[in-house]
Amino acid sequence: MNNGLCSLQGRYRHRRPLRSRLQRNRHCHSAWMSQMPALVAGYLRWKHHAATPTPTPNVEVGTFMFHVSTVDILVLQAADELANVSLINMGLLGCSPIQPKIAVSLQCLELYHQIRRRKPSFSVQAMVKVLCALHNRSYFQALRDQFAIAFDAYLNILRRVRELANTALKRDTPHWRMLHSCPACNYKQENEPTLIPARMDSMDGNNSLKRVDGSGHADERIFESSYLIPPDEVDVFKDDVRLRPGTRAVVTNTAGGISPADVSESTCTDNWKTANTISDNTVKVFEQTGIFISACRHGMIQTLVEMRAKYALATTNKVLDVYGLNGVTGYDIGCSYQKTVDASSISIKAHSNHHRFIVNSFHGHAHNHRCQLRFHPLYQHGLGLEDLETCERIFSASNAVAPIIRHASYFHWLQFIDLHFQQWDSDRYLELSMFLYNNYKQALGIIDDLSPAVKELKLALNISDGDFERWNMEELEFLETLTEETEEDIEAMTYVEALRSLAKADVTTVQFLTYTPADFTATHGLQKKKQVLASAREAERHAAHRKLILEMNVVDDIERRMGIAERWQPQDTKYQEGLVYLTNRQFIRAIEQLQGLVVQRLFELAKANIAGTGYKLRQHISNTISRRSGAIRRALEKYNQLAIVQTPPRDVIEYSEVASYAWLGEFDLLKHSRHRILEKPWTSKGNREVANNFFKIQRAHEEVRRLNVEVAPLSAWVDYEDAHLKSTFESLVESDPTLSHEISCMYKERKRANDVHRRRIQAIYDLSGYCGSRGTETRGIDDHRGGDADEMMEDLRGTRSIEADKDDALWDEADRLEACMI
Secondary structure: OOHHHEEEEEEEEOOOOOOHHHHHHHHHHHHHHHHHHHHHHHHHHHHOOOOOOOOOOOOOOEEEEEEOOOOOOOEEEEEOOOHHHHHHOOOOEOOOOOOOOOOHHHHHHHHHHHHHHHHHHHHHHHHHHOOOOOOOOOOOOOHHHHHHHHHHHHHHHHHHHHHHHHHOOOOOOHHHHHHHHHHHHHHOOOOOOOOOOOOOEEEEEEEOOEEEOOOOOOOOOOOOOOEEEHHHHHHHOOOHHHOOOOOOOOOOOOOOOOHHHHHHHHHHHHHHHHHHHOOOOOOOOOOOOEEEEEEOOOEEEEEEEEEOOOOOHHHHHHHHHHOOOOEEEEEEOOHHHHHHHOOOOOOHHHHHOOEEOOOOOHOOOOOHHHHHHHHHHHOOOOOOOOOOOHHHHHHHHHHHHHHHHOOHHHHHHHEEEEHHHHHHHHHHOOOOOHHHHHHHHHHHHHHHHHHHHHHHHHHHHOOOOOHHHHHHHHHHHHHHHOOOOOHHHHHHHHHHHHHHHHHHHHHHHHHHHOOOOOOOOHHHHHHHHHHHHHHHHEEEHHHHHHHHHHHHHHHHOOOOOOOOOOOOOOOOHHHHHHHHHHHHHHHHHHHHHHHHHHHHHHHHHHHHOOOOOOOOHHHHHHHHHHHHHHHHHHHHHHHHHHHHHOOOOOOOOOHHHHHHHHHHHHHHHHHHHHOOOOOOOHHOOHHHHHHHHHHHHHHHHHHHHHHHHHHHHHHHHHHHHHHHHHHHHHHHHOOOHHHHHHHHHHHHHHHHHHHHHHHHHHHOOOOOOOOOOOOOOOOOOOHHHHHHHHHHHHHHHHOOOOOOOOOOOHHHHHHHHHHHHH
């Protein structure tokens, strides 16, 4: 009985596989790699209609046959031909490298490929569920796994096809993509005017694209991306991280106090969590904690690196090596990062290339005004209207990739980030001429709209353009030489505050010495209610007495530490000076509270407008923004109450002025207005506003000059690329017809995009304020797409009506942010 039971139980025991999952994956991937060259050749034959026809039933003895359940047909396989090669000749790709039992059509894989490029959050599981619904099949996890295997193989085939095309086009040289992806930046022309800076980049990190540690551990494949900086180039800077001034350092006092220049960058970077190299609260479950990228001002991605301790320096080193002289990089904490570079091993390289680091336009408004005068794009010569917020726009789109790759293997994590960035660059190339057109119109509009007001002020004050520059220099000099509170000032203020508290406590105590109830009688103590009131009053007297003793002890302690022999009286000069300082310090605290609330509102608004933010989180942030508005109004009321009692009185601020984020720069002046600077012309709100308009006009003129230079390379590039692609595929017609046809398809795709550029460049030439050189006008454009051209011109001129979401309260905030970033 027992033997029979044991036998029965053993019969249904789960069979343990002989190989681990890692071994199975390793064998599968090796099998796919061994047949990739044949699959690539077969794919090109199928795609360009050169596949070998299926043999007749009269086959040789060595022929094999296999069954594909998906399409229910028989595919003939030659003796020396792999199963998937036979399938791919028929437009199918198996889900297994050796013995496929299920195959997916290449059209289906290409459909998902295009969907995934445009909609990164559309997962393999979602695609398989759609296919199951179309074919009235029940969904199983195994179907998803099989489709994923086929899709990985298909993407590998596409990458190898692109490698063959790049080799034929001579695009396989080092850094070719970085040097040619953006013609406006890199396709230099003969006798081209020199621009300073020669190019503008931005870099930033994003921790949304995390990957959980241990995910996909059985997948050992290594994905090679042209965006990724190799790990060995990153690890070179592992020792440089210790020099980074991201963490807060101890500041030593000097005889004259602490100079703001010593703590300027630290107060800025405190607002950005990216300033710290190591966070004590970092969750240890992520292997990849995010990505760090750099991009040109037109949006083309240059480099990608995993967000580790050395990511910023590795990115800077790559940019310096590839692009060379006179570059400018915008970074959230560009002010402190400049010191990081100066203390690193690439310091000499950065200085010899005259490379500078500044803050982004939007993020710069959260920095103190001293920092803004030194690093904000509005005050930097040669930058034009560029805000250097390119990375934020990239991350707004790339966040859609995050939910799909959070638990993926490292191979898939990088593969799908790379796929998304390929499509991003392709879209940005198509919109490159639109970027130039819109910026040209914006620059001309700023010059036309703001010039009259600036000219009027210049006539009224009898000043010149140089005076606006001088105002900035005077303000920067004042803020840099200004010392913070000295220990003596703080002690005097503390002593006066303690004396005032003591006087208040003394007044409270004195009233009990002569206190007698108005209705007191001889029988007052016999009444219960009167006894309770008397006890309560006695308790108040004891509390007031204890408060008086405490305040006396505090005053005695301060006098002992300060060495004061005779107590200050309200009529004493030192007492009056300390009282003025105390009043001013309360005013400064009110300013700092108001400034902090406005900065928090700015951060919350930035988060609320990030694509991919969940509905609940977005609603939570929106509610927080609404509550923050009430807090700002209350802080503003407190500020206005203190402003009118200052010496001299300060201007009262309206809520609409504070809500304009450009006002953040004025807080520093308000804090130090006790230093008698309000009579300076650059402290007037009206003068400062006109001065900002002056700098916007200057930047707009610089933008026009830069655009005049950038239009010419794009115009020349589209002609060169079309000619190069056409001559290459024509030269391969005899020697490699399938590759020739593939490059011909690339030519048609790029010709379509380049024709759009030609029309938009012609529209730039037609602008009334255009002052640059003119290339050959709209030559080589295919006219058979007249309808598309009309649609494109409507979009270009903005004649198409767009309905806005009018009930969204954040639109006003977006307008304010846009005004700040111009």
